[in-house]
Amino acid sequence: MNEFIDRVKFRVNIAGEALAIAVVQDYRTLEVLMVAFMNRNALEETLETEKMTYFSTSRERIWIKGETSGNFQKVKEVKIDCDGDALLFKVEQKRAACHKGYYSCFFRTYENGKVKLTGERIFDDQRVYGDKNDSNST
């Protein structure tokens, strides 16, 4: 595991943390579900537990995706890019990825100069998160 982790360049600095970018794809459809950050600890947890675990730049702590919502992401494949600062995960997504209730966080599309809602809404975010849904905590 360390052979892999040692190649990762945690070069994005936010909230005093050295972070790598994590891109997450549905392993069946290849739809991109979300983009988030990992510090070294979050990556270690992800590889060990096979549950996607990130560093939240708003809460400034590690979080397991799904710890509030139950919408866990099981790791199916892990890749690293040429310069080592971005990771690509294929996952099995429980219910939906986005804290706004959409299957993917990319539910808005640029069309003819405007923003169009194009994503599939799966659940009511207010019911799942209640008042806690003020950040991208999911």
Added chain:
Amino acid sequence: MNEFIDRVKFRVNIAGEALAIAVVQDYRTLEVLMVAFMNRNALEETLETEKMTYFSTSRERIWIKGETSGNFQKVKEVKIDCDGDALLFKVEQKRAACHKGYYSCFFRTYENGKVKLTGERIFDDQRVYGDKNDSNST
């Protein structure tokens, strides 16, 4: 166009620039090709020209993908994520995306604790870039 750009949060700070994350997918196969950064100017250029244009954090300037190699990326679809700091582009990729000669920059996979070469090599990077191939300039 501005209605879209105004929703983007350029919140990653590298090399004195405010940047958003750009994830790039092949529009036919949905393979993730690369991850890079855009400042506001790079995003404007990308939307106007329909050629993927980034901000290089190593060279600290805007660059059109393919300006050296000819491996341009034609924009097919543009999405924005829920918190506005990540953009997702579907593109038509000329030849290959990675400056190392692979179709995707994600040519290495984590397998049983080790790193395995799994990508498809399309061209000889030394022939295309020569000595310039010391950064991810492509």
